[in-house]
Amino acid sequence: MPEPLIDLQDVTKSYPGVEEPAVKSLNLAVEPGEILVLVGPSGCGKSTTLRLINRMIQPTSGRIIYEGQDVTKSDPNELRRRMGYVIQQIGLFPHRTIAENIATVPKLLKWPKKRIRERVDELLEIVSMDPSIYRDRYPSELSGGQAQRVGVARALGADPDVLLMDEPFGAIDPITRDRLQNEFLRLQAELKKTIVFVTHDIDEAVKMGDRIAILRDQSEIAQLDKPEVILTDPADEFVENFLGSGAVLKTLTLRRVRDIDLDPMVTVKQPVHRGQALAEMNTANTTTAVLLDEQDHPLRWIDERALNSSTSSLDRAGRPITVQLQPEDTLQDALSAMLQTSSGMSVVVDGRGKYLGCCTIESLAGLLLNQGNGSEHS
Amino acid sequence: MDGIVNWWDYLSSRWDLVGATLMETIIYVVTVTVSAGVLAIVTGILTRNRPFAKEMSLAIASVFLTIPSLALFTIFIPLVGLGFAPSFIALFLYAILPILRNTVTGLDSVDPSVLESARGMGLTKSQVLLQVQLPLAWPVMLAGIRVAALLTVGISAIATLVAGGGLGDFIKSGLARLPLPNSLEAIWTGVILSLALAFTIDVLLRLLGRVTTPAGVR
Numbered sequence A: 001m002p003e004p005l006i007d008l009q010d011v012t013k014s015y016p017g018v019e020e021p022a023v024k025s026l027n028l029a030v031e032p033g034e035i036l037v038l039v040g041p042s043g044c045g046k047s048t049t050l051r052l053i054n055r056m057i058q059p060t061s062g063r064i065i066y067e068g069q070d071v072t073k074s075d076p077n078e079l080r081r082r083m084g085y086v087i088q089q090i091g092l093f094p095h096r097t098i099a100e101n102i103a104t105v106p107k108l109l110k111w112p113k114k115r116i117r118e119r120v121d122e123l124l125e126i127v128s129m130d131p132s133i134y135r136d137r138y139p140s141e142l143s144g145g146q147a148q149r150v151g152v153a154r155a156l157g158a159d160p161d162v163l164l165m166d167e168p169f170g171a172i173d174p175i176t177r178d179r180l181q182n183e184f185l186r187l188q189a190e191l192k193k194t195i196v197f198v199t200h201d202i203d204e205a206v207k208m209g210d211r212i213a214i215l216r217d218q219s220e221i222a223q224l225d226k227p228e229v230i231l232t233d234p235a236d237e238f239v240e241n242f243l244g245s246g247a248v249l250k251t252l253t254l255r256r257v258r259d260i261d262l263d264p265m266v267t268v269k270q271p272v273h274r275g276q277a278l279a280e281m282n283t284a285n286t287t288t289a290v291l292l293d294e295q296d297h298p299l300r301w302i303d304e305r306a307l308n309s310s311t312s313s314l315d316r317a318g319r320p321i322t323v324q325l326q327p328e329d330t331l332q333d334a335l336s337a338m339l340q341t342s343s344g345m346s347v348v349v350d351g352r353g354k355y356l357g358c359c360t361i362e363s364l365a366g367l368l369l370n371q372g373n374g375s376e377h378s
Numbered sequence B: 001m002d003g004i005v006n007w008w009d010y011l012s013s014r015w016d017l018v019g020a021t022l023m024e025t026i027i028y029v030v031t032v033t034v035s036a037g038v039l040a041i042v043t044g045i046l047t048r049n050r051p052f053a054k055e056m057s058l059a060i061a062s063v064f065l066t067i068p069s070l071a072l073f074t075i076f077i078p079l080v081g082l083g084f085a086p087s088f089i090a091l092f093l094y095a096i097l098p099i100l101r102n103t104v105t106g107l108d109s110v111d112p113s114v115l116e117s118a119r120g121m122g123l124t125k126s127q128v129l130l131q132v133q134l135p136l137a138w139p140v141m142l143a144g145i146r147v148a149a150l151l152t153v154g155i156s157a158i159a160t161l162v163a164g165g166g167l168g169d170f171i172k173s174g175l176a177r178l179p180l181p182n183s184l185e186a187i188w189t190g191v192i193l194s195l196a197l198a199f200t201i202d203v204l205l206r207l208l209g210r211v212t213t214p215a216g217v218r
Ligand SMILES: Nc1ncnc2c1ncn2[C@@H]1O[C@H](COP(=O)(O)OP(=O)(O)OP(=O)(O)O)[C@@H](O)[C@H]1O
Pocket: A015, A016, A018, A022, A041, A042, A043, A044, A045, A046, A047, A048, A049, A200
């Protein structure tokens, strides 16, 4: 296990006038380069935990270690400039342009003007916003999704190693949220920041997290593990309830088409005529086959009945193949693709569109059932 | 028509006096607004995170406004004598509330998430105040300053009763000599110049507001 970048050691936070602590004796290590998601019911102490890390609030007891150093008593402003902070309401400065907003921390760190200007444009590009259009706009001129992009860009301002994100996509419509999540994951694949991400949405946690900490009251860790482990092997009833009934289905978003054994359907390759195709299918003892072109690109589903009952050319027999999967697609994509075809089957092609095999509902179901059994033994 | 011609004659024959008296009122407006502004804004800033102190200062400033103006102008005479001083003190006390009230409102109405993100990025307390809170509260604060200045124009007319000068002199002497010649003209002079001064101040401060309000929050 690598040395943690952030290490909360036995941290307790009691708010004045509240008897029960909001966070009680929490031990939490964040590894460099990971997205650690804190998820749990409302009021369980997620935000409090996050705000303890950048010392927006002072721990009542315990220690906070950052980069191997105890920062529990260091200058909090200096610490915060080294950690990006993104909140649900974003909090862009309404009286400053987008460029000025993004430049906030670099300016505090007294970067030269030219470097700041270049950094602002670079960051706008990173979050897919055209600098020439948005640089001089004001926050009131942005949509919610754009504002959150700027929020992320601003948090990345001085290239901090750490990003603390408190429900960053919580107030955004589902479609935009999905897009922002995907963009953010792509960004993270390049940037490799260490990210602590708070959400109360288990689906978002599963999607975003390298590891997930499921918290119950007072920030007590109910389970901390990789999403696939949590989904298939919940530690206790609390975690199980929190995952909800769809836990097994959620694992579909974590696994890829390449993880399942493809069904080697019989293929018939062009150029071929009707008689030959029927003969080939007969030899293989099958009633349906995939018709491929000369470059192995799948064209149509053909079956015996269709071939026998019409006299039209092969390019019009059977049904066209409209949906194709690739090995990188998630099993959730695979499931919805299969549900669109009446056969419960979908062809899988490689990056260049060449036929690899077929994915069937049965193989998917087999995988899910296996996984259910597997967790009993582990 | 006759009235206007008469009034014009009245003015033309005493430009010096009119100018000097108008100047006295302007001096009240400037000194009172600036000094009350400084006190109120500093108080508003210092008490921004102390709810009790904030309410107390607002309560005290409100009390001054409930004292009848004539009383407030006269109670300081035993201490500071007649003339400019008691008038200045009374006007100063009146002018605190509108500015303090708007400073508090302006600072309170800054979006908490903006403050959270400002702190979260490592701005110090004074950087948050100077770079975020004050610029965002300024339009509301300036509206309070405008009200205070206009209030001073109006109430300073009473200064004449404690020998404090200003445009009230014309009104008082006119009233005292009614219905003798020129008495009505004197009253008109006091009233119309007060209105013109108030209008000018209003326009100037609104212009100042336009120029100093940060783009993006206009
Ligand atoms: N400033 C505060 N003063 C007193 N109590 C507080 C304060 N902030 C939070 N709390 C309490 O601490 C507990 C944890 O709050 P916290 O905001 O960390 O929860 P959360 O997990 O982020 O919840 P949510 O999902 O609703 O955002 C709650 O019971 C809350 O009422």
